[in-house]
Amino acid sequence: MQRKQRGGNCKETIQSSRAQDTSTTSAMSAAYDRTADLRALDTTCSGVRGLAASGITHLPRIFRVPDHHHESPPPQVFFQESPSSPASIPVIDLGSPDRAAVVAAVRRAAAEWGFFQVTGHGVPLESMAAATDATRGFHEADGCEGSDKARLYSRDPDKAVKYHCNFDLHQSPVANWRDTLYLRMAPDPPDHGELPDSCRDVLFEYAKQLKMLGKTLFDLLSEALGLKPSYLTDIECNQGQVIVCHYYPPCPQPELAIGTSRHSDYGFLTILLQDEIGGLQVLHDDRWIDVTPTPGAFIVNIGDLLQLASNDGFRSVEHRVLAKNAAPRVSIACFFSTQFHPASTRMYGPIKELLSNENPPLYRETLVRDYVKHYFSIGLDGKTAISDFRL
Ligand SMILES: O=C(O)CCC(=O)C(=O)O
Numbered sequence: 001m002q003r004k005q006r007g008g009n010c011k012e013t014i015q016s017s018r019a020q021d022t023s024t025t026s027a028m029s030a031a032y033d034r035t036a037d038l039r040a041l042d043t044t045c046s047g048v049r050g051l052a053a054s055g056i057t058h059l060p061r062i063f064r065v066p067d068h069h070h071e072s073p074p075p076q077v078f079f080q081e082s083p084s085s086p087a088s089i090p091v092i093d094l095g096s097p098d099r100a101a102v103v104a105a106v107r108r109a110a111a112e113w114g115f116f117q118v119t120g121h122g123v124p125l126e127s128m129a130a131a132t133d134a135t136r137g138f139h140e141a142d143g144c145e146g147s148d149k150a151r152l153y154s155r156d157p158d159k160a161v162k163y164h165c166n167f168d169l170h171q172s173p174v175a176n177w178r179d180t181l182y183l184r185m186a187p188d189p190p191d192h193g194e195l196p197d198s199c200r201d202v203l204f205e206y207a208k209q210l211k212m213l214g215k216t217l218f219d220l221l222s223e224a225l226g227l228k229p230s231y232l233t234d235i236e237c238n239q240g241q242v243i244v245c246h247y248y249p250p251c252p253q254p255e256l257a258i259g260t261s262r263h264s265d266y267g268f269l270t271i272l273l274q275d276e277i278g279g280l281q282v283l284h285d286d287r288w289i290d291v292t293p294t295p296g297a298f299i300v301n302i303g304d305l306l307q308l309a310s311n312d313g314f315r316s317v318e319h320r321v322l323a324k325n326a327a328p329r330v331s332i333a334c335f336f337s338t339q340f341h342p343a344s345t346r347m348y349g350p351i352k353e354l355l356s357n358e359n360p361p362l363y364r365e366t367l368v369r370d371y372v373k374h375y376f377s378i379g380l381d382g383k384t385a386i387s388d389f390r391l
């Protein structure tokens, strides 16, 4: 996409965005040029953070969640808890010497929740804190000409390192109140020089640590399926690694916006680090359950492709992030998948060793890239791409 003003006049564009914001608020039903508003936001190369920092007091219309998005599940679910429905996802101590108990806990959590937190994971706290700080630092820098943000601002699928406000800004019906630094770290790591100076070493180290944790988790998940520990690694579920460093600025009207729309993750597995602000919710028994930040823990969730490979033994569960008018929130998601090798001909379907007369295959086989293409053609919006692969 041509952007003549790329990062050139942040203030001017943000000011015009503010003017637009005021006028759209006073005439909410008037037609507006959504495409122009989206382009104007892109032109700033400063994302949602730039808007928030400019001091807007009303949510620009591109971020307004249509009413029906708030309706399912009903809002009162935030406040209803019953004794039979625990209020948070399981926490598993990977450092426990009782491996059989850890495998059993992983099996239960992956089957019932699709989400769990892990402690005792071996990733140094310093590496976690440094990655969070580097993410915050990157996003809080401005996006004017010559900045890393202006250099990296892109949605080009071929780029391994990029920064943008919503990967699907121009497709999705509602813009999310979130900016993202995207890094494709494996199997072909980017040149060191592509990463911003301020986060290069920290994020390469973080990616290395998370790759090791990913291997530990894939071993446990294989065992939880009754397979040899290396099974999921052998079929290359963790060959590709993408790290997305999200930033959720304070939102002037959080009740009208969403930080991240409801979705399930497309890959095999996600390891998520969130700071202390909160806002992540998981759909469980038709209720949105808060994932309360646990210092030092990672959140782990099953992706669509592992639900497919496990033939529904594990669940890929929808989740979302609420917008807040609090301190900015930082999270870092690490996705494991394999679609990054365009030449890969490996087909994924329900793992043969798991199938029997009692457990017939529920999904058709697919190339990962075909699945991912389908997933992105639908976009984040509460629709589950995986159901289209059911037999
Ligand atoms: O920011 C978060 O906590 C969740 C982000 C997420 O769901 C994703 O990147 O897929």
Ligand SMILES: [Fe+2]
Residues within 6 Å of the ligand: 263, 264, 265, 319
């Ligand atoms: Fe996600």
